Amino acid sequence: MSDAARKDTPEQAEFRQYCRDWLQDNLPPEPPVRLPLSPLEIMTEPQLHYLQDWQKKAYDAGLVGCDYPVDCGGGGRNDCQRVANAEIAAVRTPFFPNVIGLGMAAPTVFFHAREDKKRELLPRLLSGEDIWCQGFSEPGAGSDLASVQTFAERKGDKWIINGHKVWTSLAHFAEWMILLLRTDKSHKYDGLSYFVVPIRSELGKSITVRPLIKITGETGFNEVIFDNLEVDDAYRLDEVGKGWQVAMTTLAHERGAGELVTPRSGGRGKSAGKESGSVFGSSALVDLAKTSFRNGKTAADDAVIRDRIMQEMIREEGFKQSSRRARVQGLQDHPMRIPLQNKLLMTEITQDVAELATEIEGAAGSLYLADPNAPAGGRWPMAYMNSFGMTIAAGANEVQRNILGERVLGLPKSK
Amino acid sequence: MAQPTNFGFGEEQVMLRDSARKFFQDSLPVDKLHALVAADPDPHRPLVTQWAPELWQQMVDLGWTMLAVPERVGGMDLGAVAVAALCEESGRAAFPSPLLATANVSYILAAANSTAADAALEAIAGGAAATYAGIDSRGSWEYADTDVEVRDGKLSGTAYYVQDAQKVSQFLVKARNGAAVELYWVAADATGIALEIDAIVDLTRDQARVCFDGVTAELVATDAGAALHQAMPALWTMVAADMVGAAEWQLQTTVEYARVRKQFDRELGFFQAVKHPLVNVMLEIDQTKSLVYNAACALDSEPEAAARTAHMAKASASDMAAYASSRSVQFHGGIGFTWECYIHLYFKRQMHNQMLWGDAAYHRAKLADLVIGPVAA
Numbered sequence: 001m002s003d004a005a006r007k008d009t010p011e012q013a014e015f016r017q018y019c020r021d022w023l024q025d026n027l028p029p030e031p032p033v034r035l036p037l038s039p040l041e042i043m044t045e046p047q048l049h050y051l052q053d054w055q056k057k058a059y060d061a062g063l064v065g066c067d068y069p070v071d072c073g074g075g076g077r078n079d080c081q082r083v084a085n086a087e088i089a090a091v092r093t094p095f096f097p098n099v100i101g102l103g104m105a106a107p108t109v110f111f112h113a114r115e116d117k118k119r120e121l122l123p124r125l126l127s128g129e130d131i132w133c134q135g136f137s138e139p140g141a142g143s144d145l146a147s148v149q150t151f152a153e154r155k156g157d158k159w160i161i162n163g164h165k166v167w168t169s170l171a172h173f174a175e176w177m178i179l180l181l182r183t184d185k186s187h188k189y190d191g192l193s194y195f196v197v198p199i200r201s202e203l204g205k206s207i208t209v210r211p212l213i214k215i216t217g218e219t220g221f222n223e224v225i226f227d228n229l230e231v232d233d234a235y236r237l238d239e240v241g242k243g244w245q246v247a248m249t250t251l252a253h254e255r256g257a258g259e260l261v262t263p264r265s266g267g268r269g270k271s272a273g274k275e276s277g278s279v280f281g282s283s284a285l286v287d288l289a290k291t292s293f294r295n296g297k298t299a300a301d302d303a304v305i306r307d308r309i310m311q312e313m314i315r316e317e318g319f320k321q322s323s324r325r326a327r328v329q330g331l332q333d334h335p336m337r338i339p340l341q342n343k344l345l346m347t348e349i350t351q352d353v354a355e356l357a358t359e360i361e362g363a364a365g366s367l368y369l370a371d372p373n374a375p376a377g378g379r380w381p382m383a384y385m386n387s388f389g390m391t392i393a394a395g396a397n398e399v400q401r402n403i404l405g406e407r408v409l410g411l412p413k414s415k
Numbered sequence: 416m417a418q419p420t421n422f423g424f425g426e427e428q429v430m431l432r433d434s435a436r437k438f439f440q441d442s443l444p445v446d447k448l449h450a451l452v453a454a455d456p457d458p459h460r461p462l463v464t465q466w467a468p469e470l471w472q473q474m475v476d477l478g479w480t481m482l483a484v485p486e487r488v489g490g491m492d493l494g495a496v497a498v499a500a501l502c503e504e505s506g507r508a509a510f511p512s513p514l515l516a517t518a519n520v521s522y523i524l525a526a527a528n529s530t531a532a533d534a535a536l537e538a539i540a541g542g543a544a545a546t547y548a549g550i551d552s553r554g555s556w557e558y559a560d561t562d563v564e565v566r567d568g569k570l571s572g573t574a575y576y577v578q579d580a581q582k583v584s585q586f587l588v589k590a591r592n593g594a595a596v597e598l599y600w601v602a603a604d605a606t607g608i609a610l611e612i613d614a615i616v617d618l619t620r621d622q623a624r625v626c627f628d629g630v631t632a633e634l635v636a637t638d639a640g641a642a643l644h645q646a647m648p649a650l651w652t653m654v655a656a657d658m659v660g661a662a663e664w665q666l667q668t669t670v671e672y673a674r675v676r677k678q679f680d681r682e683l684g685f686f687q688a689v690k691h692p693l694v695n696v697m698l699e700i701d702q703t704k705s706l707v708y709n710a711a712c713a714l715d716s717e718p719e720a721a722a723r724t725a726h727m728a729k730a731s732a733s734d735m736a737a738y739a740s741s742r743s744v745q746f747h748g749g750i751g752f753t754w755e756c757y758i759h760l761y762f763k764r765q766m767h768n769q770m771l772w773g774d775a776a777y778h779r780a781k782l783a784d785l786v787i788g789p790v791a792a
């Protein structure tokens with residue numbers, strides 16, 4: 001019995017067995033197209049549709065949104081999403097494409113939207129039929145998110161929205177957006193409000209989506225421009241002027257410190273080792289080192305490389321065990337101490353693992369995606385570059401350290 | 416032998432450095448460079464090498480490729496510090512050209528010390544661009560390793576990771592001949608040579624596998640190991656010089672951004688989480704630059720210290736470049752993650768440089784062999 005299984009409630013134990021059986025018979029077919037490293041780099045419709053089919057199938061089987069109420073399209077279970085996640089992780093699947101929907105929009109809508117809107121929006125979000133995006137950042141408001149300028153003006157029971165969002169991942173496929181904007185110019189934080197707004201149905205009308213190209217040469221994020229978008233007041237989340245508080249729900253979940261467990265899937269397509277659950281790929285480094293040559297010798301025989309891989313494995317294990325400890329009553333000194341570390345550790349271990357991989361590859365680390373001889377298809381240099389998206393987005397790690405220092409250690413507040 | 420206190424960096428070297436900086440800045444400023452090498456972001460784009468051969472010709476006409484050629488065969492001896500200064504400026508501009516490659520070949524040929532090698536050096540002094548084809552399929556930097564063989568007096572096999580192979584007219588090839596490992600000089604368009612272009616990360620370079628199928632070539636060294644042993648410190652030093660220049664560009668560009676971009680009503684550079692790492696990048700650049708000039712000076716004035724000082728320079732450069740690159744992207748935020756922001760050109764060139772001729776761990780291991788002695792088998 002695995003550690004996780006031992007502590008299952010009867011409901012979780014039964015559900016775990018169900019997930020295992022279902023996954024055994026229902027793993028998706030090999031993708032017809034090359035998949036990107038993460039949902040944030042989905043570039044083409046065929047990639048999207050393949051991944052959407054997989055999310056829908058897993059949703060229909062009850063593995064996605066297990067803990068949401070039935071009338072919101074969920075499974076109505078108690079604390080079962082983590083069970084589904086663990087079982088999915090154990091078999092390595094393609095990822096769910098609707099990451100922003102599942103990870104950020106769903107909990108925010110669930111905690112803050114009107115009841116009828118939850119019932120309207122959540123089922124198609126959880127099933128992946130509607131892709132969601134997050135309209136927070138603007139050219140002038142990144143780390144300082146509360147300075148957003150996109151403005152909504154009230155006209156009866158409608159709002160007219162104008163402004164400019166940027167770095168909006170998945171906007172090019174999105175039906176819906178969670179949108180933080182300004183309704184009052186005289187107060188920074190209390191002048192913010194939060195909406196969900198339709199994207200795709202307004203394209204070419206009041207919304208323009210322009211793709212931006214990433215450092216890797218991939219697309220995946222966009223500029224989104226609002227030109228008199230009209231939205232019904234019913235799509236406002238929480239009260240006018242309470243946008244910042246609502247955004248905190250989104251950000252907490254984005255950074256892995258939220259109340260609801262995000263449905264997760266993935267791992268396939270990575271050149272990872274046989275051991276499952278290696279989130280950051282440190283076990284993949286072992287395989288890579290065994291097949292790579294550094295200065296003519298097998299990299300796995302190089303004492304320096306061995307030491308560095310072990311360093312990353314230890315960090316990865318530490319991360320896993322911290323997540324486990326965070327759930328044990330009495331084993332942490334401050335409720336947010338571990339949850340707020342998640343984003344930092346996750347992104348920095350991922351970055352360092354990818355950098356180490358390119359070093360393990362030695363001269364062959366110079367080869368990129370289009371080279372037939374590139375180790376692992378050139379994914380490691382790409383992963384290294386993409387890792388900066390993670391250390392910058394969702395609160396740059398510098399800002400994240402400020403938050404930890406201030407909220408957990410009680411150090412004086414910067415701004 | 417002792418080093419001069421000024422590293423051999425006198426008035427002539429200052430003039431060369433300044434005119435090189437101006438040349439690169441005027442002829443290929445970063446916006447033009449980006450338009451030249453990064454016009455097509457598609458990672459699966461066709462492998463077309465983008466560079467400016469006419470600018471390279473101007474560099475040749477300015478005599479810059481004669482700097483690494485000994486005076487006795489028509490070179491212009493301003494010392495290795497002059498070459499380092501030139502490479503530093505070329506790195507600062509992330510300039511695409513066979514400058515490093517040709518200097519590398521010049522150093523190896525000079526160390527080969529044969530009539531045929533001297534003739535090859537004369538060709539370089541006369542304007543030929545060349546590159547060293549001496550790496551095997553396993554990316555080995557060891558002097559004895561090669562997948563090219565001499566059969567019936569002709570070259571057969573493949574040289575891997577050949578730098579700027581599409582920009583040169585000559586190859587210097589390392590080949591095994593029975594028990595010996597030799598060096599050969601051959602025209603890039605000789606019968607029996609075929610190039611397989613690598614799709615690399617770095618947009619400012621090209622790289623290829625050079626395949627030899629019964630190619631007639633000129634023997635220039637019967638003991639490749641001896642020539643390489645003497646010359647490799649120069650190769651490590653010059654690539655490290657390129658990295659210093661590139662890193663200084665990364666630093667200044669990021670500092671400039673941190674001085675103007677405002678969040679929380681403050682310039683980014685106000686925050687110590689930005690300020691201190693940028694200062695640390697500066698510290699690492701300065702350490703490396705000093706090690707590079709020390710290594711360059713040793714090449715001329717203290718050859719017995721050349722390997723030790725060059726290992727230090729390249730080890731320091733590789734770690735420094737990784738850090739300078741990572742901070743340059745991180746502190747540019749979302750902008751830094753886009754293709755349109757020029758810093759990715761440098762980020763990718765530095766990734767390539769970090770690996771080239773051995774990364775930091777490799778050079779520290781070799782340094783330890785020199786300083787501590789080899790590990791007992």
Ligand SMILES: Cc1cc2nc3c(=O)[nH]c(=O)nc-3n(C[C@H](O)[C@H](O)[C@H](O)COP(=O)(O)OP(=O)(O)OC[C@H]3O[C@@H](n4cnc5c(N)ncnc54)[C@H](O)[C@@H]3O)c2cc1C
Nearest residue numbers: 134136137142143167169389393394396398686688748749
């Ligand atoms: C791949 C990717 C995907 C993204 N997807 C989305 C999306 O879907 N929706 C969305 O709304 N946004 C998205 N973003 C935007 C992201 O949230 C912002 O880039 C991020 O908040 C940083 O803002 P900025 O880019 O304006 O950088 P800036 O705020 O200008 O900061 C630049 C750098 O300065 C440093 N810094 C800033 N403030 C401080 C401080 N107080 N103390 C110390 N250091 C500081 C940090 O290193 C930071 O990286 C995405 C970004 C990336 C890279």
